[in-house]
Amino acid sequence: MKETYDVCVVGGGAAGMAAAIAAAEGGKRVCIVEKNKKLGKKLYATGNGRCNVANTDMTAIHYHSADPDVSSFLHTCLGTEPNRELFAFLHSIGIYERCLDGYYYPRSMQASSVVWAFSDRIRALSIVTYCSEYVTDIRRRSDGYHIICGTELVADQVILSCGGLSYPSLGGCDGGIKLAEKLGMKCIPQRPALCAVITEEDTEVIKGVRVACSAQIAHGTVTDQQTGELQITEYGLSGIMIFNLSSEIGRRLEQGKSVTINIDFLQEIQEKDFLQRNESIQRNIYGYLNSYLPEKLAKYILDACELSPKQMLAELSDARMQEIYHRCKKFPFHVRGVKDYEHAQVTAGGISLQEINPETMECQAYPGLYVTGEMLDIDGDCGGYNLTFAILTGLRAGRACYDKN
């Protein structure tokens, strides 16, 4: 039997739940179709289970897209005060924030409290949920949009909130992009982002090293530089700083370019201070470098400089010391690839921003059909940017559904 709604939301993640709540608060009869057994599965895993929902620094440089006009798109869809709008919504469902070093979390520091608050509001608004149902097609007919899944659903308006391909175990799939392609929307090729990178160099001997440093993509702009803790793994480089470079790295690799990441292991150490070693102290270069860097890394760099760790400091010329210094300041790692979707927190690429009206998230070619969250060709840095984007675009779409009439 056909079941009819004013609004059908496809995908019950952060964007979909926010969209459904907003539309239902405007008096619409709303349903959510979700392929997982329950709503918000990915949300539980965010921020290491703490849900980093927002950031004090909301400048557009933290978002990436193939679209050169991304900042004006963001300015419209996130508004001038994104955090104010986000927190007003979260407060309305009973979630209050706590800020730690510029990163916002729920006060409970538990992602589950956010999922619980969303679910309670969804129940209170009598939003119907169809879980374990996978939408394979959306067809526009004279009586509305037909949502093709296990149940026969028809709705006046549809909000697509299917997310991306990342973390298949939490719901990531190509379902959303396939729906968009069937509808004829322009899609930017997708790729994993917010992930570690695989290097050409063998890093097995330095795996496990964690070091404060800065990293820059060679021939990059200022935005292609990050500072923080580098984590070295058996396959390459990881850590938030690398995650934040991964979208741009993936884009360059996709264009067939070779990518090198230069690491500054001696951040804030001046050359004159490094050269001013006390030669009277009977030390070798290995011990000296280890006073700046973890020992495994010191050895690795000396090997790269073809220098014996036993070489005494007093025997090294200033020119040789300068060479070591500059090697540490700009140590290159050549990137072979980025990690796969199983290990990437978000998906870069997606539905082209050209298809969407940023005031409402409505698709230009399909009145009454909206696209939100990670399905779109926008990916944010680590730090709450992706959840802020998902929730606020969800709210935009949900509100547009009732503003229409």
Ligand SMILES: Cc1cc2nc3c(=O)[nH]c(=O)nc-3n(C[C@H](O)[C@H](O)[C@H](O)COP(=O)(O)OP(=O)(O)OC[C@H]3O[C@@H](n4cnc5c(N)ncnc54)[C@H](O)[C@@H]3O)c2cc1C
């Ligand atoms: C491990 C991890 C940690 C993260 N931590 C953070 C963090 O701390 N802060 C932050 O800002 N971001 C974080 N992110 C990113 C953030 O979670 C996502 O960007 C955000 O959840 C996207 O929301 P969404 O609603 O667009 O998509 P999703 O949350 O992916 O929801 C999409 C939903 O649609 C369903 N679906 C897909 N296709 C169909 C279909 N055809 N039919 C029915 N249902 C369908 C999926 O099952 C899924 O439940 C993290 C991501 C991961 C994987």
